[in-house]
Amino acid sequence: MTDLMKAVIAEDGEALKLQDVPRPALGPHDVMVKVAAAGINRADLVQRTGNYPPPPGASEIMGLECSGTITEVGEKVTRWSEGDRVCALLAGGGYAEFCAVDEGSLLPVPENLTLLQAAALPEAMMTVYANIFMRCTFRKFESVLIHGGTSGIGSMAIQMVKAAGADEIWTTAGSSEKCKAAELFGATRAINYKEEDFEEIVKSAGGADVILDMVGGDYVQKNISAARVNGRICNIAYLNGPKVELNLIHLMLKRLILTGTTLRARPVEEKSEIRAAVEEQFWPLVASGEIRPVIEDTYDFDEAEAAQALMQKGGHIGKILLNVAKGG
Amino acid sequence: MTDLMKAVIAEDGEALKLQDVPRPALGPHDVMVKVAAAGINRADLVQRTGNYPPPPGASEIMGLECSGTITEVGEKVTRWSEGDRVCALLAGGGYAEFCAVDEGSLLPVPENLTLLQAAALPEAMMTVYANIFMRCTFRKFESVLIHGGTSGIGSMAIQMVKAAGADEIWTTAGSSEKCKAAELFGATRAINYKEEDFEEIVKSAGGADVILDMVGGDYVQKNISAARVNGRICNIAYLNGPKVELNLIHLMLKRLILTGTTLRARPVEEKSEIRAAVEEQFWPLVASGEIRPVIEDTYDFDEAEAAQALMQKGGHIGKILLNVAKGG
Numbered sequence: 001m002t003d004l005m006k007a008v009i010a011e012d013g014e015a016l017k018l019q020d021v022p023r024p025a026l027g028p029h030d031v032m033v034k035v036a037a038a039g040i041n042r043a044d045l046v047q048r049t050g051n052y053p054p055p056p057g058a059s060e061i062m063g064l065e066c067s068g069t070i071t072e073v074g075e076k077v078t079r080w081s082e083g084d085r086v087c088a089l090l091a092g093g094g095y096a097e098f099c100a101v102d103e104g105s106l107l108p109v110p111e112n113l114t115l116l117q118a119a120a121l122p123e124a125m126m127t128v129y130a131n132i133f134m135r136c137t138f139r140k141f142e143s144v145l146i147h148g149g150t151s152g153i154g155s156m157a158i159q160m161v162k163a164a165g166a167d168e169i170w171t172t173a174g175s176s177e178k179c180k181a182a183e184l185f186g187a188t189r190a191i192n193y194k195e196e197d198f199e200e201i202v203k204s205a206g207g208a209d210v211i212l213d214m215v216g217g218d219y220v221q222k223n224i225s226a227a228r229v230n231g232r233i234c235n236i237a238y239l240n241g242p243k244v245e246l247n248l249i250h251l252m253l254k255r256l257i258l259t260g261t262t263l264r265a266r267p268v269e270e271k272s273e274i275r276a277a278v279e280e281q282f283w284p285l286v287a288s289g290e291i292r293p294v295i296e297d298t299y300d301f302d303e304a305e306a307a308q309a310l311m312q313k314g315g316h317i318g319k320i321l322l323n324v325a326k327g328g
Numbered sequence: 329m330t331d332l333m334k335a336v337i338a339e340d341g342e343a344l345k346l347q348d349v350p351r352p353a354l355g356p357h358d359v360m361v362k363v364a365a366a367g368i369n370r371a372d373l374v375q376r377t378g379n380y381p382p383p384p385g386a387s388e389i390m391g392l393e394c395s396g397t398i399t400e401v402g403e404k405v406t407r408w409s410e411g412d413r414v415c416a417l418l419a420g421g422g423y424a425e426f427c428a429v430d431e432g433s434l435l436p437v438p439e440n441l442t443l444l445q446a447a448a449l450p451e452a453m454m455t456v457y458a459n460i461f462m463r464c465t466f467r468k469f470e471s472v473l474i475h476g477g478t479s480g481i482g483s484m485a486i487q488m489v490k491a492a493g494a495d496e497i498w499t500t501a502g503s504s505e506k507c508k509a510a511e512l513f514g515a516t517r518a519i520n521y522k523e524e525d526f527e528e529i530v531k532s533a534g535g536a537d538v539i540l541d542m543v544g545g546d547y548v549q550k551n552i553s554a555a556r557v558n559g560r561i562c563n564i565a566y567l568n569g570p571k572v573e574l575n576l577i578h579l580m581l582k583r584l585i586l587t588g589t590t591l592r593a594r595p596v597e598e599k600s601e602i603r604a605a606v607e608e609q610f611w612p613l614v615a616s617g618e619i620r621p622v623i624e625d626t627y628d629f630d631e632a633e634a635a636q637a638l639m640q641k642g643g644h645i646g647k648i649l650l651n652v653a654k655g656g
Contacts, residue, residue, distance in 0.1 A: 243576075252588030
């Protein structure tokens with residue numbers, strides 16, 4: 001009759017550890033998910049430093065996505081039932097045995113995927129959709145530049161724009177091994193940024209209509225240069241910092257859009273719209289195996305410290321997952 | 329039997345003067361306009377310095393808009409006839425007795441306006457429409473910040489967003505006299521930028537959904553700060569320069585769009601779309617007198633030097649016009 005559960009707790013200066021904490025409360029529009037696995041996201045590392053606090057009302061526990069099985073549904077929930085296999089976008093709380101999720105943030109796990117695999121999908125697919133397809137209004141036959149082509153986001157972005165009929169798909173990565181992987185995901189040209197200049201390569205080939213960037217810093221000016229007339233450039237992070245020196249004249253002369261978004265802070269209604277569009281347009285391709293989760297490694301529930309350390313180190317290709325069902 | 333006409337010619341380091349030049353050729357989709365008046369635009373001053381050359385195929389003569397009477401129509405032209413009173417957006421060539429204009433860039437002059445008044449409308453109305461309504465997707469009940477509220481563009485932008493149902497209309501201007509004028513055009517709050525901080529005023533009042541800027545420089549960061557979540561910021565010039573130091577973190581966290589456009593370099597098809605939208609949505613308001621051309625002063629055809637000097641000086645409220653029908 002306990003209301004406790006295990007969750008990964010971050011205390012200042014200490015390694016992540018499992019601890020008993022209260023189970024989350026179930027709202028009328030929520031389902032309770034017994035978590036099978038949680039995706040590790042770079043934002044978790046930033047949250048741990050105190051620089052990306054959870055939005056008001058969200059769990060203090062890390063974890064922006066999870067998969068699992070529904071154990072209970074709120075009184076207003078109509079679509080979902082106990083026992084359903086789901087994966088979910090979260091505002092927090094994924095590194096835990098149980099998670100309460102707004103029903104608008106849930107996706108059904110297709111039969112061809114394990115729960116572990118499904119945990120790799122929600123944050124990456126919804127981020128790519130919200131930025132490349134909604135904010136940047138990507139259209140078939142357009143050309144795309146995706147930075148970080150072997151990151152969780154990058155590997156999914158390449159697959160999604162390929163499936164949606166992109167013309168050129170340029171991507172950047174930091175080694176020849178990563179470049180090979182990115183081309184396997186569908187990139188038409190992977191650029192090793194340690195040896196080649198993406199700005200020159202993309203610009204001389206005609207320029208990109210849409211650019212997805214998480215690097216920032218001096219990439220912002222280079223993105224403006226690499227964009228085609230009416231191009232859209234979207235930042236989902238600034239790993240090299242948000243402070244930039246820019247000459248904006250070509251932003252105006254080429255009629256570009258420079259924008260950026262985050263998912264976490266949006267109202268649940270917007271997340272629900274994004275989720276519905278992903279389910280309609282891309283979920284059939286997940287179920288058919290055309291779009292696949294790319295997973296670097298999985299760690300047991302009590303190994304969250306090592307999982308985050310791997311992401312911090314940066315050599316991974318695809319997602320890093322926390323196998324919450326194991327090692328707790 | 330002459331094919332010559334008078335036009336304003338700019339020679340390096342010399343005052344503008346009238347000179348005989350060949351009349352423009354009439355293409356199958358063009359009409360020939362006997363020019364009554366031409367609007368002076370700041371871009372003309374930049375063109376004169378060599379920094380804004382005409383796009384390929386455009387006249388070398390200055391002048392981005394004119395009004396007048398049709399004297400001849402190209403063989404593919406269906407809508408227009410000899411004798412029609414028109415005003416037009418031009419890629420160049422307005423400071424001249426005759427001008428050949430693509431039929432997609434023409435608007436009929438309503439009966440309540442003189443040809444002189446009509447010359448004040450095309451560039452301002454189409455620029456405002458292309459930027460605030462199309463690029464920034466302004467919607468009724470949104471709040472708007474318009475810099476340069478007494479410029480030709482600013483005075484028209486205020487009237488157009490007011491007519492379209494804007495909530496707050498903030499604007500900036502450089503004197504209390506200009507601020508009074510901007511409030512007469514419809515601004516709900518004119519900010520004297522020499523005495524007040526627009527960033528603080530707009531931000532503390534909730535922020536702007538759409539910001540139209542021609543200042544650039546340190547205004548870009550202030551615009552980012554003054555914008556509301558999902559706000560759109562559009563530059564149509566950078567009078568204080570396009571080189572800026574920015575912190576883009578709030579561009580991402582507030583999911584803003586930073587963009588800019590020019591009209592002149594666009595294909596005629598796009599100009600025709602903008603023109604059609606202006607005619608459908610705003611021309612009835614011009615014909616009814618709800619939207620009025622704001623004119624600071626008019627100069628005779630042989631006074632172009634003085635007309636441009638007035639714009640350079642910057643004390644004007646509204647448009648400065650060249651009365652091509654007089655003094656030639």
